[in-house]
Amino acid sequence: MKNKKAETLEDAVSRIHDGATLLIGGFGQPGVPEVLIDGVCDLKRRDLTIVTNNAGTGHSGIARLFEEGCVAKLVCTFPWAKESFVFKELYDAGKIELEIVPQGTLAERMRTAGAGLGGFLTPTGVGTDLAIGKETMTVEGKDYVLEKPLHGDFALIKAYKVDPRGNLIYRKTGRNFNPIMAMAAGHTIVEVQEDVEIDDLDPEVIVTPGVFVDTYYVTGWYEIGKERNAS
């Protein structure tokens, strides 16, 4: 069986290259792969495109990626939260590009990529600024915007448990975008609280089948959203 387990954080993330598009899981702080993000910061990669819901909190996690100058573009739904001050400073200084996508559309665009589809028609955003430049179509009398797939070179996600096949389960609202991003990337890297033996996960309850997982790194439990020292 292919060994998907990375023994070190560096092994888990080192294939990420300058200019890559990273889908990064999490909504608020649950489900954010904070350890993997620190790993990417340590690599000092440049010109990354980051796809994630929020624009970072404080100085840790995704905010640290911004602060260390790794990111050229952010695709997100909710950039202007108070705690995203690091992003705001870079944006105001013209140092980072921003694409705002409605949250359901962001999720669906990634699923569309993962499912091998070429696009979908959504009622979300019809007639709004976010539909400017996009094709619109009328189906059964209702207007829709044509949205295109959103692929990642890598997905960085967080899960609760993994088995050697890479099958994943999540924990509460830490699930969020993670299973979708796992589908949508060329290479999916998981940080996971615990790894278990083959057959320890009931095949009925697996949320992400291992076919979508390339690499996992076991972190154990940690308190989320805390500033940690850079390694």
Next chain:
Amino acid sequence: MKNKKAETLEDAVSRIHDGATLLIGGFGQPGVPEVLIDGVCDLKRRDLTIVTNNAGTGHSGIARLFEEGCVAKLVCTFPWAKESFVFKELYDAGKIELEIVPQGTLAERMRTAGAGLGGFLTPTGVGTDLAIGKETMTVEGKDYVLEKPLHGDFALIKAYKVDPRGNLIYRKTGRNFNPIMAMAAGHTIVEVQEDVEIDDLDPEVIVTPGVFVDTYYVTGWYEIGKERNAS
């Protein structure tokens, strides 16, 4: 809490009207709501459109619906199996309309309906007879067929366990189309092996949230695919 439990089979299905479109779960015999189908047969409804993967087996289940003259049109992926001789006879006699849809497209069209979307672009069927009359589009150099949502007036599905909210889990390959059809209908009716108390289903493992379930009827375990006497 709204009571979704039907005490009798008739209560479970009686709102189904002549001319309705029914999404009926199952692939092969697992996951086919055989008891609900018998209930519909007993109602002697006419001009139904049936959306389901297969064209019935022997004389029971969906084949009985055909045989009793309830069905005007079948939308399916695999009509010409040996065991679907009842359907074949009706089709050859010009008594039933047939629409063939690729299996992934069938599932995705129902999900699209359930997700409030207006269509999707699929590579499936490009250049084939099944794309005739459909719009095609090129995205990033690849050709796609535009497929439209497929709504049901009713979904008739089969599940393993239900709680009073209507939350569902399934059993093995009995899952198949059932969770998707539950999303895509105006009214979803579930036949279920067992009902359990509120909180007996772990919220992490629910496959179909109760929001997609309108009515359920508890059947207990039964051997699938057997001819039963009409009730």
Next chain:
Amino acid sequence: MSDEQTNLLTRQQIAARAAQDMEDGWLVNLGIGMPTMIPTFIPRERDVMFHSENGLIGMGPPPAEGEADQDLISAGKELVTMVPGGAYVHHTDSFAIARGGRLDCAVLGAFQVAANGDLCNWRLPNQTSGSVGGAMDIAAGSKRVFAMMTHTARDGAAKIVAERSYPLTAGGVVTRIFTDMAVISVTPDGLVLDEVAPGLTADEVQAVTDAPLIMNSVGTIPIAA
């Protein structure tokens, strides 16, 4: 104007009034801010489930002291709980629920609501960007959209207008408006003034509303003692 000020509803009172409209058996999504105050005002005997777009069906109140779970938050990023019979889903399933018409109601804040039900709540006209979050999907997909807001902006400008001048969130979706002055229904005939806050007159509400209000039988918003 100083007399009128004292007759404005508090945020709690607006939430309490909106809570009265939450019907038994509904699944409801609550926007960030004032709408999140609604649950505490729903009568115990009514079964209303809350959907939080980050994948939570059956959102419950904030956790008791010492019982918080760091992995269980609302869309507003607050620690919450789950009620019995809830379920966790991922983001596309969560938005399938929202877009697919499975939300009986969404209660959202608003910068501006137009007489045709246009909702504007994601970006101010003088901003080059805004935080859209899930608002566009939820507003486009819910069976009903309730706008909940102060009746006028801080500078006194009307927020209920004949035609929107702000960037659109979703067109023609608002069905009812709950403010600190009134309850207004959006109908095919126009805006209907259903109720005014105690001590206010219908004309006083019309005076700070930039769209004509139909006044057939205007009631008074009931306030709990």
Next chain:
Amino acid sequence: MSDEQTNLLTRQQIAARAAQDMEDGWLVNLGIGMPTMIPTFIPRERDVMFHSENGLIGMGPPPAEGEADQDLISAGKELVTMVPGGAYVHHTDSFAIARGGRLDCAVLGAFQVAANGDLCNWRLPNQTSGSVGGAMDIAAGSKRVFAMMTHTARDGAAKIVAERSYPLTAGGVVTRIFTDMAVISVTPDGLVLDEVAPGLTADEVQAVTDAPLIMNSVGTIPIAA
């Protein structure tokens, strides 16, 4: 022709040859019929997982006597088992895997394969209808599509052709063809005859193939004793 007949591979031998191409770590979908015979021929040390489009990742062999589960079947409607580390998914997730390029290989039966990789396997030209099942999605989405079939039709007509005359399943998708006479690769330059069955010559294979075969170094299909 009677001598040639005896040199044709059996169904088992075709399956055994195709099994040799299944690489360690692959996820593979097997079409109905001959392809389902492949798993028994895969060497034990190779880790190949099977995907069944009815929602089964990690399909195992038929159940032992008395251990069948009525809810566990393959896409061909046969009772099967699940291997350790498998997972159940619903139909849209199953086809997301297929369409999304997560199948390393699909092995499908065929009525006709064209030199450009066009696959025809769902409907005969004289039929007004056919059973498409999951073939179009799986053929369109897999990283590789192997066609597995008799080299000629029962009436002797070539099934490997310069241009298809049968209704299309998916265009330009077949990467390799396994028949009872040969192993042929579909390349940008055309069809390459890689191997012939023991006792057959390359020219004999060409004679029953309606498209030119490139013959650089033609090997012999190894047959287990």
